Amino acid sequence: MARSKKEELNYYIVREDVLPDVFIKVMEVKRLLDLKFVPSVNEAVRRVGISRSAYYKYRNSIRALKTLDDGALSTMLVVMESSLHAVSLCLGVFLDTGARIVSIQQSPPVDGLVNMLITYQTGGRFEFEEHLLYRLSETRSVVRVESLRQT
Numbered sequence: 001m002a003r004s005k006k007e008e009l010n011y012y013i014v015r016e017d018v019l020p021d022v023f024i025k026v027m028e029v030k031r032l033l034d035l036k037f038v039p040s041v042n043e044a045v046r047r048v049g050i051s052r053s054a055y056y057k058y059r060n061s062i063r064a065l066k067t068l069d070d071g072a073l074s075t076m077l078v079v080m081e082s083s084l085h086a087v088s089l090c091l092g093v094f095l096d097t098g099a100r101i102v103s104i105q106q107s108p109p110v111d112g113l114v115n116m117l118i119t120y121q122t123g124g125r126f127e128f129e130e131h132l133l134y135r136l137s138e139t140r141s142v143v144r145v146e147s148l149r150q151t
Contacts, residue, residue: 025050026058060130073102074129078116078136079144082109086141087116093135094120097128113143 016024029044031037038044045055080086087106094101100121107115129147136145 022050022054023058023062026055026062027064029055030059073119073121075117075119075148076132076136077144077146077148078118078142080114080116081141081143082112082114083141086114089139089141090116090118090136093132093139094118097132097135099128099132117148 025048028048029041029050032044032047033041038047041052041055045052078090080090091101091104102119102121103117104119105117133145133147136142
């Protein structure tokens with residue numbers, strides 16, 4: 001039975017050896033993608049031996065335990081036009097979504113573009129990163145957004 005969006009979900013801690021094989025494989029696909037060992041989801045699922053639909057079905061349903069606590073860190077690369085308000089617009093997105101920024105590194109402008117590495121705490125919310133990526137990609141002056149890693 002499908003749950004309504006407003007209904008609170010329950011989470012459980014389960015030992016790896018009792019999980020169905022598909023969940024272990026989804027975690028392996030995520031690891032391959034996070035570490036950039038493969039160029040695409042297609043290559044990762046082929047290498048691990050699951051279907052793309054299985055990966056997309058379960059990818060937001062399973063996380064390593066260390067990514068569930070408040071100390072979990074993620075890093076994003078944001079490439080933006082070098083304008084007066086571009087940085088403040090991007091930081092505003094992080095603040096609006098409730099991200100706790102840990103560090104910011106900004107390059108000097110090169111060919112009119114600035115690279116920013118932003119490390120932030122996720123707070124353990126599963127859909128957080130996808131929402132943040134979407135909001136940043138829709139922000140004026142942002143050229144590209146890429147999630148680099150989760151620890």
